[in-house]
Amino acid sequence: MKAALIHEIGGLPELGEIDAPERDSGRALVEIDSVPLNPIDVALASGKHYLGPPKTPYVPGSEGVGRIVEADSLEPGTRVYISDDGLGGRGRDGTLAERATVVEEEALELPEGVSDELAAACGTAGLAGWLPVAWRAQVGPGDRVLVLGATGTVGLAAVQAARIKGAQRIVAAGRRPEGLEEARKVGAHATVRLDEDDLAAALKEAAGGDGPTVVIDPLWGEPLVAATEAAAPGARFVQIGQSAGPSATLTSGIVRGKQLEIYGYSNFVVPADARRAAYLELVSHAARSELEFPVQAYPLERVGEAWERQVNGPGAKLVIRLN
Numbered sequence: 001m002k003a004a005l006i007h008e009i010g011g012l013p014e015l016g017e018i019d020a021p022e023r024d025s026g027r028a029l030v031e032i033d034s035v036p037l038n039p040i041d042v043a044l045a046s047g048k049h050y051l052g053p054p055k056t057p058y059v060p061g062s063e064g065v066g067r068i069v070e071a072d073s074l075e076p077g078t079r080v081y082i083s084d085d086g087l088g089g090r091g092r093d094g095t096l097a098e099r100a101t102v103v104e105e106e107a108l109e110l111p112e113g114v115s116d117e118l119a120a121a122c123g124t125a126g127l128a129g130w131l132p133v134a135w136r137a138q139v140g141p142g143d144r145v146l147v148l149g150a151t152g153t154v155g156l157a158a159v160q161a162a163r164i165k166g167a168q169r170i171v172a173a174g175r176r177p178e179g180l181e182e183a184r185k186v187g188a189h190a191t192v193r194l195d196e197d198d199l200a201a202a203l204k205e206a207a208g209g210d211g212p213t214v215v216i217d218p219l220w221g222e223p224l225v226a227a228t229e230a231a232a233p234g235a236r237f238v239q240i241g242q243s244a245g246p247s248a249t250l251t252s253g254i255v256r257g258k259q260l261e262i263y264g265y266s267n268f269v270v271p272a273d274a275r276r277a278a279y280l281e282l283v284s285h286a287a288r289s290e291l292e293f294p295v296q297a298y299p300l301e302r303v304g305e306a307w308e309r310q311v312n313g314p315g316a317k318l319v320i321r322l323n
């Protein structure tokens with residue numbers, strides 16, 4: 001069968017042929033339709049992820065949307081979202097192939113009314129925006145939520161999660177003006193460019209009151225430092241990623257004086273039941289047209305081109321179509 005293959009760490013995926021996987025009992029054999037690319041796929045393939053480099057050659061792709069070919073408890077033809085289970089170089093070959101297998105618990109039946117691409121975007125990226133808002137920070141009607149990196153897919157998911165959870169005010173901060181416009185369209189009340197001269201003052205003013213009560217942070221680095229200066233006393237920060245840099249110098253007096261609460265977040269450490277339930281909740285919002293993301297699809301034959309774009313700043317959720 002056709003598959004994308006990483007032949008060496010640091011290289012681009014190339015189209016190749018591998019043997020189709022066999023199904024063991026308790027596993028679902030899935031014909032793959034759509035696979036989103038994520039920063040983790042790139043980080044693993046470049047050897048920069050903290051989980052370490054996969055053994056080569058391997059098939060990347062840590063999640064996907066497809067149809068059941070054969071399973072113990074799911075009917076053939078059932079449309080499912082699959083993830084986890086070591087897919088994509090974390091123990092087994094991934095989803096960028098015509099077929100993949102996954103433990104059946106990780107094959108989640110999709111509702112009607114959600115496109116493959118949207119269901120794909122709701123996975124790793126959607127959950128990394130949804131769960132920090134809904135589960136880690138438990139955003140509610142009294143909150144003023146600042147989303148850093150709101151122009152990326154995780155950030156756009158966080159903006160929409162904050163809207164759905166009834167946040168009083170939502171501020172989207174990012175670099176690309178068109179991405180900030182998208183964030184406003186899906187629920188942000190105000191937007192702030194990260195290159196503002198006095199970023200902390202701009203973030204505080206946009207949030208209103210004594211600053212944001214919740215900060216959702218896929219960036220770290222300088223934007224996070226500015227957000228601590230802008231934050232209200234007792235603000236909850238949820239740290240998701242390091243797109244702006246792996247380190248940040250925080251001022252002790254600010255963290256102590258405001259009694260800031262800084263939580264870490266990783267999809268990997270969310271209990272599996274909670275993660276699956278959150279995915280189904282998120283995708284049901286998507287099926288009711290309450291969530292959207294800019295998506296750009298590429299055929300499998302152009303996976304190398306899509307991969308390079310993912311490395312350099314995708315500007316949309318990139319999804320590889322296999323069927």
Ligand SMILES: NC(=O)c1ccc[n+]([C@@H]2O[C@H](COP(=O)([O-])OP(=O)(O)OC[C@H]3O[C@@H](n4cnc5c(N)ncnc54)[C@H](OP(=O)(O)O)[C@@H]3O)[C@@H](O)[C@H]2O)c1
Pocket residue numbers: 038039040124125128148149150151152153154155174175176179194218219239240241242243244245265266267268313314315316
């Ligand atoms: N913890 C988890 O479980 C988890 C799960 C998924 C993702 N993540 C992490 O979350 C982050 C966002 O993921 P994503 O899927 O949304 O990626 P994405 O769609 O590629 O978006 C990247 C975001 O980072 C911004 N950005 C990139 N470089 C920047 C820089 N030097 N300074 C400031 N902003 C910068 C981009 O801004 P512009 O578009 O405005 O340029 C965009 O908002 C990544 O770091 C990813 O590794 C973590």
